[in-house]
Amino acid sequence: xxxxxxxxxxxxxGLKLGIxxxxxxxSGLFIGYAELxxxxxxxxxxxxxxxGGRYGWAQLIADGIKFFQKxxxxxxxxxxxxxxxxxxxVLLSSVSLFLVIPFSDTLVVRDLDxxxxxxxxxxxxxxxGVMMAGWASANKYSLIGALRAAGQLIAYELxxxxxxxxxxxxxxxxxxxxxxxxxxxxxxIGEVGTPxxxxxxxxxxxxxxxxxxxxxxxxxDMPLAESEIVTGYLTEYSGFRFLFFFLGExxxxxxxxxxxxxxxxxxxxxxxxxxxxITGPVWLLMKIAxxxxxxxxxxxxxxxxREDQLQxxxxxxxxxxxxxxxxxxATAKVVF
Amino acid sequence: xxDQDFMHHLGDVxxxxxxxxxxMTLNIGPQHPSTHGVLRLVAKVDGEIITxxxxxxxxxHRGYEKISEVRTYPQVTxxxxxxxxxxxxxxxxxxxxxAEKLMGVEAPERAQYIRVILTEMARLASHLAFMGSFPLxxxxxxxxxxxxxxRERILDLIESVTGGRFHPNFNRIGGVKSNAGAGKTQKKxxxxxxxxxxxxxxxxxxxxxxxxxxxxxxxGGNEIFLIRSKGVGVLPADIAVxxxxxxxILRASGVEFDLRxxxxxxxxxxxxxxxPTGENGDSYDRWYVRLQEIRQSARIIRQAIEGIPSGPxxxxxxxxxxxxxxxxxxxxxxxxxxxxxxLVSEGGQGPYxxxxxxxxxxxxxxxxxxxxxxxxxxxxxxxxxxxxxxGDVDR
Numbered sequence: 001x002x003x004x005x006x007x008x009x010x011x012x013x014g015l016k017l018g019i020x021x022x023x024x025x026x027s028g029l030f031i032g033y034a035e036l037x038x039x040x041x042x043x044x045x046x047x048x049x050x051x052g053g054r055y056g057w058a059q060l061i062a063d064g065i066k067f068f069q070k071x072x073x074x075x076x077x078x079x080x081x082x083x084x085x086x087x088x089x090v091l092l093s094s095v096s097l098f099l100v101i102p103f104s105d106t107l108v109v110r111d112l113d114x115x116x117x118x119x120x121x122x123x124x125x126x127x128x129g130v131m132m133a134g135w136a137s138a139n140k141y142s143l144i145g146a147l148r149a150a151g152q153l154i155a156y157e158l159x160x161x162x163x164x165x166x167x168x169x170x171x172x173x174x175x176x177x178x179x180x181x182x183x184x185x186x187x188x189i190g191e192v193g194t195p196x197x198x199x200x201x202x203x204x205x206x207x208x209x210x211x212x213x214x215x216x217x218x219x220x221d222m223p224l225a226e227s228e229i230v231t232g233y234l235t236e237y238s239g240f241r242f243l244f245f246f247l248g249e250x251x252x253x254x255x256x257x258x259x260x261x262x263x264x265x266x267x268x269x270x271x272x273x274x275x276x277x278i279t280g281p282v283w284l285l286m287k288i289a290x291x292x293x294x295x296x297x298x299x300x301x302x303x304x305x306r307e308d309q310l311q312x313x314x315x316x317x318x319x320x321x322x323x324x325x326x327x328x329x330a331t332a333k334v335v336f
Numbered sequence: 337x338x339d340q341d342f343m344h345h346l347g348d349v350x351x352x353x354x355x356x357x358x359x360m361t362l363n364i365g366p367q368h369p370s371t372h373g374v375l376r377l378v379a380k381v382d383g384e385i386i387t388x389x390x391x392x393x394x395x396x397h398r399g400y401e402k403i404s405e406v407r408t409y410p411q412v413t414x415x416x417x418x419x420x421x422x423x424x425x426x427x428x429x430x431x432x433x434x435a436e437k438l439m440g441v442e443a444p445e446r447a448q449y450i451r452v453i454l455t456e457m458a459r460l461a462s463h464l465a466f467m468g469s470f471p472l473x474x475x476x477x478x479x480x481x482x483x484x485x486x487r488e489r490i491l492d493l494i495e496s497v498t499g500g501r502f503h504p505n506f507n508r509i510g511g512v513k514s515n516a517g518a519g520k521t522q523k524k525x526x527x528x529x530x531x532x533x534x535x536x537x538x539x540x541x542x543x544x545x546x547x548x549x550x551x552x553x554x555x556g557g558n559e560i561f562l563i564r565s566k567g568v569g570v571l572p573a574d575i576a577v578x579x580x581x582x583x584x585i586l587r588a589s590g591v592e593f594d595l596r597x598x599x600x601x602x603x604x605x606x607x608x609x610x611x612p613t614g615e616n617g618d619s620y621d622r623w624y625v626r627l628q629e630i631r632q633s634a635r636i637i638r639q640a641i642e643g644i645p646s647g648p649x650x651x652x653x654x655x656x657x658x659x660x661x662x663x664x665x666x667x668x669x670x671x672x673x674x675x676x677x678x679l680v681s682e683g684g685q686g687p688y689x690x691x692x693x694x695x696x697x698x699x700x701x702x703x704x705x706x707x708x709x710x711x712x713x714x715x716x717x718x719x720x721x722x723x724x725x726x727g728d729v730d731r
Contacts, residue, residue, distance in 0.1 A: 228712060301478065302558065
């Protein structure tokens with residue numbers, strides 16, 4: 001009976017989508033809570049304390065309920081349909097990325113042959129949502145924020161793509177499952193797999209910098225830049241539309257950490273430990289937690305770049321370094 | 337019209353469309369996260385470049401100069417606290433000294449020393465707030481928490497002496513608030529500095545010094561902080577002088593000018609301290625000069641605690657204070673710059689006219705000059721480095 005059901009395409013699809021639909025808010029809650037607490041401890045504060053009785057664990061749930069109760073304000077001058085759909089598009093782009101993340105060799109919605117290509121393409125769709133939000137808000141701060149987001153997209157997308165090429169050359173595949181397998185089967189010492197971060201440290205650095213810029217987190221949070229342009233494209237949003245952006249941000253953090261873990265840290269593969277393949281999700285989640293911690297750490301440590309400084313960084317440093325990385329990787333691939 | 341003429345005109349139209357882009361007028365404030373209150377800037381921006389800035393002041397005008405004409409002298413002290421509320425205590429000093437000058441009264445030496453300690457504490461409170469708020473303008477939220485944590489210790493100390501964190505209202509004409517020596521009961525006689533104040537203060541000064549070292553390495557050593565603040569908002573010395581800019585901003589431009597050295601409103605000549613100056617007059621120098629001033633203030637407080645004489649806290653003054661006819665101008669080195677009171681008395685219980693020369697107002701006059709041509713992200717960063725308080729601007 002169960003086997004019969006599991007063979008039905010629609011049942012499986014519904015199940016997978018249901019899990020993702022659950023995973024997005026749950027990962028958002030966890031990462032949001034981690035961000036609140038870690039930032040608090042970095043800043044000599046306590047952070048959320050009372051919500052939920054202990055450690056403030058229910059803070060974000062309470063926040064979420066609060067957002068639903070808020071009035072859904074739309075400015076008079078706003079371009080209403082665009083204003084309404086922008087948050088959906090941003091969230092859609094974050095959620096779509098969950099489709100290709102392999103949690104184990106079988107636990108993946110769809111193992112696309114062009115998995116990493118899909119990731120890079122879909123992740124920039126969110127910027128269209130951001131631009132829609134900025135334009136439709138009829139607010140000058142929002143517009144400036146949106147234009148900054150667009151300028152930023154061009155700056156970081158190229159180094160990000162170029163940094164991934166090194167991994168693809170090593171793995172000889174663009175499928176995310178394939179990349180994990182390649183790391184598990186890449187034996188540098190003995191029989192253990194090698195996470196590509198050891199072979200591609202430069203690419204890992206460039207990827208992480210670009211990913212932070214992609215997520216508009218400090219030090220690349222110019223599109224939001226609270227102290228300059230209020231909160232950029234979010235300025236006019238309230239209620240559950242704001243929640244969509246909020247959720248999209250944390251979901252993005254989760255997916256990008258997952259992709260960084262998959263590409264560079266060995267994904268669901270236990271690597272140096274001998275563990276059955278069913279524990280794959282645990283290993284992936286641990287690696288994601290590690291990357292998320294670094295993202296939070298960076299955010300609460302550094303001030304913000306200026307837009308022109310980001311462009312300079314991207315074009316003068318990241319792109320040439322990524323190209324250099326490709327040349328070195330390709331040469332090494334041919335030689336060895 | 338021939339086709340050729342038409343094409344000719346069409347060409348003209350397309351050229352003019354391409355070349356003339358309209359500047360956007362961006363209204364920053366009065367409600368904005370980074371304008372430190374209700375400052376409004378009408379900025380013309382070409383993309384992200386500021387072409388013109390017009391500050392609009394007066395949203396917080398409370399008319400203190402006029403109100404003080406119908407208040408008695410002790411009441412005015414409570415008013416002037418609220419001018420620059422980040423360093424409330426420092427505002428009282430020039431006013432009280434001006435009134436004392438007209439009356440021919442001089443505060444006892446112990447009171448003078450207490451004034452010095454509390455004024456320097458107000459400077460610490462103001463500069464530590466800046467140490468937090470300036471990186472915040474650049475997008476770093478963390479230094480704020482550390483700076484305000486240490487500032488809290490200073491405010492606690494001010495509170496333990498004066499009873500108020502922000503608005504101490506502690507000065508009286510002829511000394512500081514106390515009944516010591518004048519009271520008959522034991523309770524009144526005990527109203528000197530609280531017990532353990534000196535040891536607590538010395539401990540707090542160590543904390544402040546450690547905090548300065550931390551700021552210097554963690555904030556001042558941050559690459560992004562450096563590229564965001566070095567060479568940004570450069571203010572040459574001659575421009576600074578001609579605009580009447582004073583305080584740390586002037587010193588950051590390389591002008592070694594400190595009223596604590598040149599005026600005698602408080603016995604600063606008995607203390608050993610340096611005047612830190614900058615070289616380039618950019619945002620970084622303004623940050624660094626203030627950081628150094630924190631250290632110097634801690635140094636002065638340590639010396640004052642070491643050398644504080646005993647004695648009465650208040651000179652003999654009549655119960656109802658009437659200031660003789662005359663005029664006096666007393667200026668002082670406040671945390672944000674030169675603050676002066678021009679006091680005109682007709683012999684009554686309150687001032688006939690009180691002109692307040694507040695530091696932030698004069699310092700803000702530089703805004704249109706310094707902000708022309710900077711980028712929008714630098715607009716608020718440069719403004720933050722000027723460190724003004726709207727209460728001090730609008731009075």
